Amino acid sequence: MRVFNYMKTYLVTGGFGFIGSNFIRYVLDNKKDVYIINVDKVTYAANPENLADYSANCKFYKVDIADKTALSKIFIENKIDCVVNFAAESHVDRSIADPGIFIKTNVEGTLNLLELSLKHNVGKFLQVSTDEVYGSLGASGKFSEDTPLSPRSPYSASKASADMLAMAFFHTYNMPVLISRCSNNYGPYQFPEKLIPLVIINALNNKYIPLYGDGKNVRDWIHVSDHVKGICSVLEKGKLGEVYNIGGNSEAENIDIIIYILNKLNKPHSLIKYVKDRQGHDRRYAMDFSRINAETGFLPEYNIEKGIDSTISWYIKNESWWQEILSGDYKEYYKKMYENR
Numbered sequence: 001m002r003v004f005n006y007m008k009t010y011l012v013t014g015g016f017g018f019i020g021s022n023f024i025r026y027v028l029d030n031k032k033d034v035y036i037i038n039v040d041k042v043t044y045a046a047n048p049e050n051l052a053d054y055s056a057n058c059k060f061y062k063v064d065i066a067d068k069t070a071l072s073k074i075f076i077e078n079k080i081d082c083v084v085n086f087a088a089e090s091h092v093d094r095s096i097a098d099p100g101i102f103i104k105t106n107v108e109g110t111l112n113l114l115e116l117s118l119k120h121n122v123g124k125f126l127q128v129s130t131d132e133v134y135g136s137l138g139a140s141g142k143f144s145e146d147t148p149l150s151p152r153s154p155y156s157a158s159k160a161s162a163d164m165l166a167m168a169f170f171h172t173y174n175m176p177v178l179i180s181r182c183s184n185n186y187g188p189y190q191f192p193e194k195l196i197p198l199v200i201i202n203a204l205n206n207k208y209i210p211l212y213g214d215g216k217n218v219r220d221w222i223h224v225s226d227h228v229k230g231i232c233s234v235l236e237k238g239k240l241g242e243v244y245n246i247g248g249n250s251e252a253e254n255i256d257i258i259i260y261i262l263n264k265l266n267k268p269h270s271l272i273k274y275v276k277d278r279q280g281h282d283r284r285y286a287m288d289f290s291r292i293n294a295e296t297g298f299l300p301e302y303n304i305e306k307g308i309d310s311t312i313s314w315y316i317k318n319e320s321w322w323q324e325i326l327s328g329d330y331k332e333y334y335k336k337m338y339e340n341r
């Protein structure tokens, strides 16, 4: 139960994941008038440890957003002011191997949340989306919010579908929907299958670092704390029915990210192992985020070097966090994907 009536209740889905947990920590640290309901299925990517010190003003429901009956009870039991939907299957490689669960969670789950939010008159619904819905760029240009959606992986197709459903609820039912689309995140508590933590951990363990294709795929990297602040800006100042790109101003090739981390850790470049490219691998993403800047003042605070340095320090200090993941169920997947190629 929220303690005071003046408090606003945010229903946050996927709060035990990487970005969701960073968001909840930021909100509880900075907004004393917000009560959080964290709805998480607790998949392989979730870690309750991410919120170990954050039980005050925060309640957890272990619920699958694809289970509408269970989700509905949460909306009946609580007066929800705002929904922020992070819950998703989020790894492109896994979507290539097994797309079905991506449709179930990312599309059907989002539809359930939209329907229940409409039914219970939720004041704001923010769909957390990705630059990957725009497809792939050539050597120049950037994605703006007007770039046509052209998703090319099962993951990005599921996210684009969810965005379109969210926007359909705005247009059809006048529901107060916002969409944020962010570039590639990195930072504390990121599951080690994603590029930056994978490289840091493998380098620390003197294990080889798999690099897809020619290593020249470009991503715009953003520190998760900047993403979280961008989401708060959109929630506070965004126009309903609008999409907001969030970017980090830090375009880099995968190979350069890896070399930077190896140099920082004094590890040899011979740890890099070129592996067969990801199927349908998008070549380049870059974000024009002038809209959020103009309308809310948002600008990322981290440059890529400062962000990666602090992320390396976090993984060194928090070895027990990732050692536990490496020794659990993830071990088999890691072997298949990253060791036995």
Ligand SMILES: NC(=O)c1ccc[n+]([C@@H]2O[C@H](COP(=O)([O-])OP(=O)(O)OC[C@H]3O[C@@H](n4cnc5c(N)ncnc54)[C@H](O)[C@@H]3O)[C@@H](O)[C@H]2O)c1
Pocket (backbone or CB within 6 Å): 013, 014, 015, 016, 017, 018, 019, 020, 039, 040, 041, 042, 043, 044, 045, 046, 047, 063, 064, 065, 066, 085, 086, 087, 088, 089, 090, 091, 105, 109, 128, 129, 130, 131, 159, 181, 182, 183, 184, 185, 186, 191
């Ligand atoms: N990681 C990035 O670089 C990035 C960039 C842009 C947008 N996003 C989006 O941000 C959101 C969060 O990404 P992340 O990297 O933190 O993901 P993550 O994989 O680290 O966490 C996802 C969380 O969602 C939960 N979840 C999964 N399926 C669920 C279900 N059916 N019901 C309830 N909970 C469920 C998981 O248990 C986990 O806690 C996603 O929607 C993703 O598409 C991510």
